[in-house]
Amino acid sequence: MDKKVIVDILNEIGLLLELKGENPFKSRAYYNAARTIEVLDEDIEALVKEDRLKYVKGIGEAINKKISELILTGKLVYYENLKASIPEGLVEMLKVPGLGPKKIKIIYDKLNISTIGELEYACIENRLIELPGFGEKTQKKILEGIQFVKQFRGQHLFVEAYNEAVKLKAYIDNTNFAIRSEIAGSLRRKKEIVKDIDILASSNNSQKLMDLFVSYEGIRDIIAKGDTKASITLKSGINTDLRVVEDEEFPYALHHFTGSKEHNTAMRHRAKQMGIKMNEYGLFFGEEIIKCKSEEEIFNKLGLSYIPPELRENMGEIEAAEKGKLPVLIEERDIKGLFHVHTTYSDGSNTLEEMVEAARKLGYEYIGITDHSKSAFYAGGLKEEDILRQFEEIDALNNKYRDIVTLKGIESDILPDGSLDYEEDIMKKFDFVIASVHSNFRMNKKDMTNRLINALKNKYTKIMGHISGRLLLSRDSYDFDIYEVINAAADYNKIIEINSSPYRLDLDWRYIKYAKEKGIKLAICPDAHNIEGLKDVKYGIGIARKGWLEAKDVINTYNVMDVIKFFR
Structure with missing residues (x-):
């Protein structure tokens, strides 16, 4: 067996033990053994077969037995069992620069986060700031480290690839050698996950345009370059193709390369x-x-x-x-108001008034504030006294601003039995309630389906939030019967959210058309945790369009009086 393999396994055992919170001396013993083996001059297989490894300084009796088992059998049962006892995502988190086993253990123990994607989302929602030994700077560094790790994945969130594509298209247009250009491929079709970027351009000097394309400052590698096609990898890790055609060929090529x-x-x-x-x-x-x-x-x-x-x-x-x-597909300009907005009352970064003021500047007629309910303690969920204090502030803002209405909402956790947070005397005070699952994701299909349907039966539930619980490229949907839940939403006249967070985009567009056919109204919501997040609605619009939605299908294209009437 290659000595490097043995060294790597010993080091990984040390890391896994740290992740489990074992005695630090135990972890250190494996790290020391790894260093000893690494600088060993003698053949390690010979030492094991001659039973002389136990005499090497730094190799104790227990580790000697494990190395011997590894060399003689080709595997180590202790190592396999140890790996199986720890969520796989925790080990992947070790790839994030600056994030060691101790911090990962705190994150897992306090927030039950077990994947890089969940960690990224928690950073965006400011959930790490209050953890012991963390803070705003640490959270920012972790988020930067996650972006570094994501460079080397084969798939990318729409928002990441699209933002890169927009910059690259602008660069191509500014060369003066492109007659016209367009982002093509799955980005143009608004797919939520893409593999690469496709850009099409027409030109009378394709060679010059190609030369300038491969000189783009955001390039990490040039994969190939020809007369009409070039392929590069951006510094962000996204592969990008540019195809250049004659201008009279452009419409046909655009259709073809859009797919x-x-x-x-x-x-x-x-x-x-x-x-x-x-x-x-x-x-x-x-x-x-x-x-x-x-x-x-x-x-x-x-x-x-x-x-x-x-x-x-x-x-x-x-x-x-x-x-x-x-259908005449919905457009961003059709949206008159927003629901699903968080503030500093729970895990948002901006105050209530700052979010309302930002929505005013964006031209919205109303904004529905929905901080987390009390069961979401990890996100600063609101206790009853917090709700009453927030209501007073909302009343004051409605008196202050006459061009926007602030609605009193809550994002209530759906508890395992399908019930919602708070007693009826509190629930009836809200203008609307978004009901969402934030915990107990591993329930079986029948129980999870019943959980969601029970929440829809609740007379105070108005909107079902991020229905599948998925985090794109990070966490799969929990197991439930999507069609049964959509049917129940239709039966009880409930709204289903299209969560516009580019990390969710949930309801999946493949089911939106079915929901529309069932007569369900949908709400395109930003799930905003800061002012900038209000603009995420545009990503939900793309998903809504993929689901064949028209303005009439979406509740927040209604004026505020019609919305209030619908909620009642």
Whole structure:
């Protein structure tokens, strides 16, 4: 067995013991043994087979037996059992610069956080600041360290890739060698998780544009460079492709490289039935190109109304476009107010008045404040006296500002049996209640489904918050029957949230269309914990559009009087 493998295993055992909070002398013994083996001149296998390892200074009897087992059998049962006893995500957290076993143990013990994704979300919600030995600077460093680790993953959140793509597109446009350009691929379709960035440009000097592209200051590596395509890796770790075409080819290429693959296949099949060949270079009737100056003209030539990029997933959009029955998709300007906003009363970074003032400046007519309920003690959940104090402040703000209405809400934890926080005398004082799961994620499917349905039955529940509990690339949805829960929301006339946090984007767009068909209203909510978070609504809009939603399907496109009437 390679000596390095043995050294790595001994060091990992030391780390795992620290994560478990074992006696520090025990961890140190394994670290010391690893260093001893690392500088050992003699062949370690010979030492084991000749039973001489126990005489090497720094190798005690217990560790001697473990190394011998590892070399003679190829595995170590103690090590395997130790690994199995610790959540896998805790070990991954060790990759975060500046985050050692002691801090990880505190995070796990105090907040029950077991993945890097959960840790990132907790940092964003300011949950680490009050932990012993932490603070604002430590939290900021941990968040920076997480971004470093995420550079080397193969998938990326929409928000991370999109922000990079916007900067890169602006750079390409400013070269003066691009006639027009567009972000394509899954980013243009507003997928919540993407593998890479695709940018399409037209140019009369593709070589010069390519040269400037691979000179972009944000590049870490150049993967390939040709006359019409170049591939790079950005410093953020995201792979990016630039394709350059002649300007007359641009509409066809934009449709093709936007995708999805399934949509393109269905479109080519339709074209073939009409005697037309379709590819990234054009529409062809025989050898003659059918000239199109835009994507709209391409769809028109194939007997279809224009299909927005978000819908191009081959999920009925072509059939609807043929019949002229595509929805008029919701736009950001349709949103009149916001729900699901946190303040310093719980785990937000800005005061109540600061959040209201920011919403005013953004042009909203109303804002629904929903700090955490008392069961969310880890997030500063509100006790009854805090609620009454917040109500007084909201009343004062409603008297102060005449151009925005502040609604009294709460994000109430859904307890394991499906009940909500607070007694009825408190619950009836709220304008609305968002009911959300924040704990006990590992319930079986039947119990979790019943838990959510029981919460929907509660007369005070108005909105079901982040229905699946997922954190993108970090935590899977808990196990429940999504269709049963959506059906229950329809039965009890409840609203389902589209949580716009780019770390959640929950309800999943694949189920939104079903919810719409059941007659359910949805609420596109920022789940904002600071002023900047109010703007996250735009990400929820993208997901809503993927789910075929129109303005009429979304409760916060209503004016404030209609919203209040709906809640009653």
